[in-house]
Amino acid sequence: MSEILVLGAGMVGVSTALALQARGHDVTIIDRNAPGRETSYGNAGLIQTEAVEPYAMPLAPGALMQIALGRGYDVKWNIPGLLSQAGAVLAYARNSLPAAHRRASQTWGKLIRQSTERHGPLVEASGADNIIRRDGYIELHRTPAKLDKARSVAERFLAEFGVEATVLDSQQLRRLEPSIKVEVAGGTHWSDSWNCSDPGGLVARYAALFEKRGGRIVNGDAGDLHRKGAAWVADEAQGEHAVVALGPWSPLMLSRFGLKVPMVFKRxxxxHYHMDAPPHHPIADFANSVVLSPMRRGLRIATAAELTRNPRLTPPQLKHGEQAARELFDIGAPVEAEPWTGRRPCMPDMLPVVGRVPDQHNLWAHFGHGHQGFTLGPVTAEILADEMNGAEGWEALQPSRLKR
Ligand SMILES: Cc1cc2nc3c(=O)[nH]c(=O)nc-3n(C[C@H](O)[C@H](O)[C@H](O)COP(=O)(O)OP(=O)(O)OC[C@H]3O[C@@H](n4cnc5c(N)ncnc54)[C@H](O)[C@@H]3O)c2cc1C
Structure with missing residues (x-):
């Protein structure tokens, strides 16, 4: 048994702590906030089994031109935002080319396919069943051409990864989601994915389970992590091993320990909006670059990627997403005075960083899950915990790749 310090109480850190605790270790989590209040709070709540390919950057000339000209709503940027991460964005673009993307998908697909299997026991043990739905989500297709393309994607995902889906025509879609007001060509019902009506609440319940099983959570700043004799110390917490699970703040921490982490921060x-008759499933309207998730607080409209250093006061993607959502559904007033914002921690090779930090004794990395960290936290936590217990770890995920 070792004493282990986990830095960060998002989905990734809390899942790490639970996986290590299950192997008999004495684990302390440190976070400056309550568990699940940052990126793991603000997501669309999807626990995805169908997202077998990581999000590639759109590289078709038309799509690139749209992004460059600031049209469309998939990716927005400004000059300071782009310049501050230019190297990482270029590497992300290179890795979006078909051969590299296929390579990343082989590893990514294997991770994603384990997600519900890994969340399942935690949901049950933490009593979180009432905030989990196990009936998938719906991707809308507004035109017949998009619907045709969706059929071939569904067939390919079934053949290559075993993903279950039903492609719906407009009438079948209407039966599943009668509150949609406009005529669209159809949808894909990704039926074996799950979703959560309170993502921050799920992390909080996993954290409560960790405490119930004897774990300790310290409210403090991990920024001063340092060595004291054989121990890693941060604020009032310490351990023989330390795991950096600080989501988008991980590169800042690891730069102090000789590891330069190139990250694309996709804001x-x-x-949330009041809604009397919310959809029965989350609805992904990718034509308008939004996901609409029925949550405890109302309908959560979540946007795609923005490459900016500081948040915008009136985010154009959210404004557009709200218009698209109002076209589809009867939606009331916003619940909060201000929108929430956070940054997806995306690695340029689209794979999370899981394993031993090079040249540092007993320092471990666990971050960089990009668009799917809420889904993948418990999956990669098992991989890391096995590695910390002496197993080999996954070569493609090792932090040492960042040194090459
Ligand atoms: C709009 C949006 C929609 C998304 N939708 C989905 C989705 O539907 N499904 C999905 O799987 N993923 C989704 N994601 C991605 C997912 O939310 C992230 O990948 C995931 O939450 C990352 O988790 P994390 O634990 O690594 O980071 P975080 O949740 O950010 O946790 C990091 C923790 O570190 C703590 N911390 C940072 N610095 C310090 C410090 N100095 N001292 C102490 N503590 C510190 C923070 O307080 C925080 O609690 C979405 C993301 C966004 C932005």
Whole structure:
């Protein structure tokens, strides 16, 4: 048994702590906030089994031109935002080319396919069943051409990864989601994915389970992590091993320990809206670059990627997403005065960083899950915990790749 310090109480850190605790270790989590209040709070709540390919940057000339000209709503940027991460964005673009993307998908697909299997026991043990729905989500297709393309994607995902989906025509869609007001060509019902009506609440319940099982959570700043004799110390917490699970703040921490982490920080926004008859499933309207998730607080409209250093006061993607959502559904007023914003921690090779930090004794990395960290936290936590217990770890995820 070792004493282990986990830095960060998002989905990734809390899942790490639970996986290590299950292997008999004495684990302390440190976070400056309550568990699940940052990126793991603000997501669309999807626990995805169908997202077998990581998000590639759109590289078709038309799509690139749209992004460059600031049109469209998939990716927005400004000059300071782009310049501050230019190297990482270029590497992300290179890795979006078909051969590299296929390579990343082989590893990514294997991770994603384990997600519900890994969340399942935690949901049950933490008593979180009432905030989990196990009936998938719906991706809308507004035109017949998009619907045709969706059929071939569904067939390919079934053949290559075993993903279950039903492609719906407009009438079948209407039966599943009668509150949609406009005529669209159809949708894909990704039926074996799950979703959560309170993502921050799920992390909080996993954290409560960790405490119930004897774990300790310290409210403090991990920024001064340092060595004291054989121990890693941060604020009032210490351990023989330390795991950096600080989501988008991980590169800042690791730069102090000789590891330069190139990260693409894809900012997203969400806001909740009152709604009398919410959809029965989350609805992904990718034509308008939004996901609409029925949550405890109302309908959560979550946006795609923005490459900016500072949040915008009136985010154009959210404004557009709200218009698209109002076209589809009867939606009331916003619940909060201001939208929420946070940054997806995306690695340029689209794979999370899981394993031993090079040249540092007993320092471990666990971050960089990009668009799917809420889904993948418990999956990669098992991989890391096995590695910390002496197993080999996954070569493609090792932090040492960042040194090459
Ligand atoms: C709009 C949007 C929609 C998304 N939708 C989905 C989705 O539907 N499904 C999905 O799987 N993923 C989704 N994601 C991605 C997902 O939310 C992230 O990948 C995931 O939450 C990352 O978790 P994390 O634990 O690594 O980071 P975080 O949740 O950010 O946790 C990091 C923790 O570190 C703490 N911390 C930082 N610095 C310090 C310090 N100095 N001292 C102490 N503590 C510190 C923070 O307080 C925080 O609690 C979405 C993201 C966004 C932005």
């Amino acid at each position: 997203g926004y969400h806001r």
